[in-house]
Amino acid sequence: MDDRELLSVICPVLGEEVCNDDCAILPQLKGIMVVSTDMLHETTDFPVGMTDWQIGWMAMAVTISDLSSMGADPRYLTLAIGLDREDRLGDIVQGAQACCQKYNVRYVGGDLDAHTELTLVSTGIGEVDDGKPVRRSGANPGDLIGVTGIHGRAIAGLQGDRKYWKDLCEPEPRVREGIAIRLAGATSMMDISDGLAISIHDLMKSSGTGCEITGSAIPSLADYPPEEALKMALFGGGDFELLFTIPSGKEGNLPTSSAIIGGVTEKQEILIDGSLLQAEGYQHHW
Amino acid sequence: MDDRELLSVICPVLGEEVCNDDCAILPQLKGIMVVSTDMLHETTDFPVGMTDWQIGWMAMAVTISDLSSMGADPRYLTLAIGLDREDRLGDIVQGAQACCQKYNVRYVGGDLDAHTELTLVSTGIGEVDDGKPVRRSGANPGDLIGVTGIHGRAIAGLQGDRKYWKDLCEPEPRVREGIAIRLAGATSMMDISDGLAISIHDLMKSSGTGCEITGSAIPSLADYPPEEALKMALFGGGDFELLFTIPSGKEGNLPTSSAIIGGVTEKQEILIDGSLLQAEGYQHHW
Numbered sequence: 001m002d003d004r005e006l007l008s009v010i011c012p013v014l015g016e017e018v019c020n021d022d023c024a025i026l027p028q029l030k031g032i033m034v035v036s037t038d039m040l041h042e043t044t045d046f047p048v049g050m051t052d053w054q055i056g057w058m059a060m061a062v063t064i065s066d067l068s069s070m071g072a073d074p075r076y077l078t079l080a081i082g083l084d085r086e087d088r089l090g091d092i093v094q095g096a097q098a099c100c101q102k103y104n105v106r107y108v109g110g111d112l113d114a115h116t117e118l119t120l121v122s123t124g125i126g127e128v129d130d131g132k133p134v135r136r137s138g139a140n141p142g143d144l145i146g147v148t149g150i151h152g153r154a155i156a157g158l159q160g161d162r163k164y165w166k167d168l169c170e171p172e173p174r175v176r177e178g179i180a181i182r183l184a185g186a187t188s189m190m191d192i193s194d195g196l197a198i199s200i201h202d203l204m205k206s207s208g209t210g211c212e213i214t215g216s217a218i219p220s221l222a223d224y225p226p227e228e229a230l231k232m233a234l235f236g237g238g239d240f241e242l243l244f245t246i247p248s249g250k251e252g253n254l255p256t257s258s259a260i261i262g263g264v265t266e267k268q269e270i271l272i273d274g275s276l277l278q279a280e281g282y283q284h285h286w
Numbered sequence: 287m288d289d290r291e292l293l294s295v296i297c298p299v300l301g302e303e304v305c306n307d308d309c310a311i312l313p314q315l316k317g318i319m320v321v322s323t324d325m326l327h328e329t330t331d332f333p334v335g336m337t338d339w340q341i342g343w344m345a346m347a348v349t350i351s352d353l354s355s356m357g358a359d360p361r362y363l364t365l366a367i368g369l370d371r372e373d374r375l376g377d378i379v380q381g382a383q384a385c386c387q388k389y390n391v392r393y394v395g396g397d398l399d400a401h402t403e404l405t406l407v408s409t410g411i412g413e414v415d416d417g418k419p420v421r422r423s424g425a426n427p428g429d430l431i432g433v434t435g436i437h438g439r440a441i442a443g444l445q446g447d448r449k450y451w452k453d454l455c456e457p458e459p460r461v462r463e464g465i466a467i468r469l470a471g472a473t474s475m476m477d478i479s480d481g482l483a484i485s486i487h488d489l490m491k492s493s494g495t496g497c498e499i500t501g502s503a504i505p506s507l508a509d510y511p512p513e514e515a516l517k518m519a520l521f522g523g524g525d526f527e528l529l530f531t532i533p534s535g536k537e538g539n540l541p542t543s544s545a546i547i548g549g550v551t552e553k554q555e556i557l558i559d560g561s562l563l564q565a566e567g568y569q570h571h572w
Contacts, residue, residue, distance in 0.1 A: 023320035034309035039366040080325040123409035
């Protein structure tokens, strides 16, 4: 097959309209646009055993999560696929489309290439209708620090706990929660796909602040010993949850799936239960 | 180095503002948005001898060309970089930024990953302020067919003709021309980076029409024998020029760098000088 024949696999999924031009044509958005792009590779990003459908899902979920981390409403996504075997294309595109449909995002196009290693790059456009995306740099001393969801699920799945395999392979970005947290008055936000501990460091560094975290306040896996569950929550990575700060007194407006785990301090030190928190998590190394 | 250290190579080029959030924050556009994404790989897309600076330039130029092919004004670009050697990053980002600056496009962010083969994916957002992007499907029988520029330069460079090496490695997308052709009243348009012959086939197929081309009307290399120059122009690929159709009578408004090379017919046959034109050009094969 060549490029043009492979398009016949994609076009019925996306709609013929999408396949017929050099660009996707999109109506303008309200307020402010936010744009993010994410590159994933087979060897570093997709655990062995993950299906192609899940790979397609994941490729879109990572970017939807980035858009959500600013409190945006994800609207449009493209997906560039560096394909190692043509028979994988159908499932990848179906999984990508399923993820977009779940979050009401339009999968508007992409690119297709032959590649020795499966490589996926999604790019997303989100809309912040009131024009005020939540940035990383807005945390103030005295703010509360919160997170969405239960932490450590992805690493549990990666370590072979079948109960959490789907959490690892089909992450569910926090779209509604991100918007609700923005509207509740969050001062800073990011997603924690690299891991909670390193993300806390990143957020505080961007804001020029420090913080004090209470380990027992972090929602973690109830079916693991508490100390192990906390380690998994802090350093595991792969949970597509949100980390944010919000002025004290506004936490009543937060979604019920979120929890307060600590407070922002002026001193630029990241403490958990009184000790320094290591900035460890998932990073590529050269 | 890890991801965070490599950012210190990118941030001074793009501006610290760009590096500090999960997404780029962009003001809304007028009219209609068009979006396109392009994936390039070292082994298939970058000729041996091309510099890293030129690779960065090329990665942005391909997407700027896609946006131009709908008559859009390119506004924002992201670049995801799958990097094989960290020392290449600086030149790639500098070349990408130089291309953006030449065309007045903002390079607003991207992603960075380790990869065995250098892989670049740019995604661009363009603006069509009157809300009427030029599509592939609008050609009508009786329209004239036109092209911008001189064809065959990239293949000449690839074949070792040093005079055309820069044309191959630093393509100049036709931004002003694309907008001018749209405003002149073009009925269909696309870029011809896969090659002129195959692009003529694609454009006519999208419009459900055929055409008759005059070989001698195609601007080709004057320093090659005419028959060879025509073959290079038709089948070489890599020239980032535009192919378009426009109603007869409106050609007076076209940019001076464009030429009329034939006319659109009702019969779905692609003829050049009375013979069938082969649909050959650059395609990936699996």
